[in-house]
Amino acid sequence: MMNTNPNQSESNSNDAPEDRFVDALLTHKFTETTESMDARINRVLRAVESQNNRNYSIQNWQWWALPIAALLAISLLVMPTTSSASAVVRSAAKVASKNVDRQYQVVLMPKVRRDGEQPPPILATLDVRDSQHMRITIHYQGGRTEIRGRDGETSWEQRPDGSAVIADHDLPWPRWVETPDGSLLVDSMAAMLEDLDDSYDIVRVDDAEACGQTGLLQIRANFQNSELALANTPNEKVRRNPAERIEMCIDPKTNEVIRLEMFFPPNDGPRPDGQRGPRTDGPRTDGPRPGGERGPPPDGERGPPPDGHRGPPPDGERGPRPDGPRPDGPRAGGERGPHRGGPLGPPQSISFERTDTKSFPSNWFTAPANAVEVNPPQ
Amino acid sequence: MTNQRAPHQREPSAHEVFEVLARDHADHLLVFLRAVVRDRSMVDDVFQETMMVAWRRLADFDRTRSFGAWLRGIGSRVAMDFAGRRRMIVADPTMLQEIEEHSVAFDGDHAQAFQTRMGTLDDCIERLPTDYSQMIQMVYRAELPLRTIAVNLALTEEAVKKRIQRARALLGECLQRKGVLA
Numbered sequence: 416m417m418n419t420n421p422n423q424s425e426s427n428s429n430d431a432p433e434d435r436f437v438d439a440l441l442t443h444k445f446t447e448t449t450e451s452m453d454a455r456i457n458r459v460l461r462a463v464e465s466q467n468n469r470n471y472s473i474q475n476w477q478w479w480a481l482p483i484a485a486l487l488a489i490s491l492l493v494m495p496t497t498s499s500a501s502a503v504v505r506s507a508a509k510v511a512s513k514n515v516d517r518q519y520q521v522v523l524m525p526k527v528r529r530d531g532e533q534p535p536p537i538l539a540t541l542d543v544r545d546s547q548h549m550r551i552t553i554h555y556q557g558g559r560t561e562i563r564g565r566d567g568e569t570s571w572e573q574r575p576d577g578s579a580v581i582a583d584h585d586l587p588w589p590r591w592v593e594t595p596d597g598s599l600l601v602d603s604m605a606a607m608l609e610d611l612d613d614s615y616d617i618v619r620v621d622d623a624e625a626c627g628q629t630g631l632l633q634i635r636a637n638f639q640n641s642e643l644a645l646a647n648t649p650n651e652k653v654r655r656n657p658a659e660r661i662e663m664c665i666d667p668k669t670n671e672v673i674r675l676e677m678f679f680p681p682n683d684g685p686r687p688d689g690q691r692g693p694r695t696d697g698p699r700t701d702g703p704r705p706g707g708e709r710g711p712p713p714d715g716e717r718g719p720p721p722d723g724h725r726g727p728p729p730d731g732e733r734g735p736r737p738d739g740p741r742p743d744g745p746r747a748g749g750e751r752g753p754h755r756g757g758p759l760g761p762p763q764s765i766s767f768e769r770t771d772t773k774s775f776p777s778n779w780f781t782a783p784a785n786a787v788e789v790n791p792p793q
Numbered sequence: 794m795t796n797q798r799a800p801h802q803r804e805p806s807a808h809e810v811f812e813v814l815a816r817d818h819a820d821h822l823l824v825f826l827r828a829v830v831r832d833r834s835m836v837d838d839v840f841q842e843t844m845m846v847a848w849r850r851l852a853d854f855d856r857t858r859s860f861g862a863w864l865r866g867i868g869s870r871v872a873m874d875f876a877g878r879r880r881m882i883v884a885d886p887t888m889l890q891e892i893e894e895h896s897v898a899f900d901g902d903h904a905q906a907f908q909t910r911m912g913t914l915d916d917c918i919e920r921l922p923t924d925y926s927q928m929i930q931m932v933y934r935a936e937l938p939l940r941t942i943a944v945n946l947a948l949t950e951e952a953v954k955k956r957i958q959r960a961r962a963l964l965g966e967c968l969q970r971k972g973v974l975a
Contacts, residue, residue, distance in 0.1 A: 432888055432892045432894075433891075433965045433974065433975075434961050435831070435888075437964050437968070438827075438828070439824045439828035440824055441929065441933045442827055443820065443823060443827065444915075445933040447823070452819055452820060452823075456812075456816055460815070463808065463811065463848050
């Protein structure tokens, strides 16, 4: 019977190991060149380099860099489903290297509260020029708006009252991006995306309607629970808080991610790694969180947010930590008293959708001229 | 005489060590993976992933053992994992073991050994009867479809397949005689 798989060698080696090995030798001899092998190795070395830079990148990108990480990671990791990896990498690298003004609408859907009420979504607009020039506008319920940016040298924040702070280090994150174990949700997601091919089953979905636009390639990544996949996932947080499903719509002509949505498992559901509950393995083993300077202050309190008042978290939820008492013991500085509103944990979902391409003014990412504070205490 | 490094000599970084090892063993790993996987679209991904796992686990490598064998061990597991995800069967454990035995025989301490053994393959191809060497050229160099070859040689496709298999068997015998195949 003829071989019907176009990807399989037509040389039809039989199932004798020696025949398969000789077939492999011949294929290698006639198809590989010094250049093609160099290209393979260089691809590996680039990936190694990228992995080495991961912590640095996450630390410096702030959480709003996530879509950039997603674009890069997905472009490099997801596309090899239909064509050779090297060809896809070439085209994806081309896309990733472009510094083009882009805008994304971000929708974060919090989890349903314990009383069954669905908190309203948090909406944001993300403007990106490159990995160093970003600006996000977060629209909270009640009309409160927060604008944060990065201009290549500094991070800045425009407060609701119009004042601004500027810093040459990373500014604190909004509380709702924290996971139950205190790590940063978006850090987890960024790391997760970088390890996408290690931990996820990645398939093309033949559903032209799903991406809402004819011609877009739909990719679905489902977290898989194989021992090897988990072992290959270097980031502990990825294993602890993976998105259980990621849906992507990719323009096959440009290799650009047009829409990306991540779905997280319910709070009380089993984790994909089969574990539940708080960290039981002692303190963080992966070192301080990115931007490690932002741990709790010595008195055990977090301190006021940049806008000067604590206020309820965006979805209004308060109460005990969903995952029980702090597994790593009381905060430095002693007891804290009744818990006053813990991290919210991963949301139900978070989506990024690219809007029509537009160019931003040259000073769009620059810190506001009225910045009133330079390098506030960390 | 001492093994102590001169002050100006720095220790190579893990990255540098890995690059040297990866370059030295890439060809052989790729041959091994092709024998195990065979699906061309999967080989590239399995190769990349094997190298990445090796990089992450480099500290676990026992330097008293063969790096190539260690790399192929990772490659086997990655290939099985990829195949499992795609609900494919690439090779059973016995097949893997036998392919590994051929790989060990073909193995060398560095890249030059691989090229030397590929030179042996060239010698064996040259010694093939014309019909068979012609078949190797059409299938592997020109990558002609079996149907095209069959039409050109006025053979059935089944006959073409048998002739290719016979050519490979002759090559295998030749390589065994020269001590580079188990």
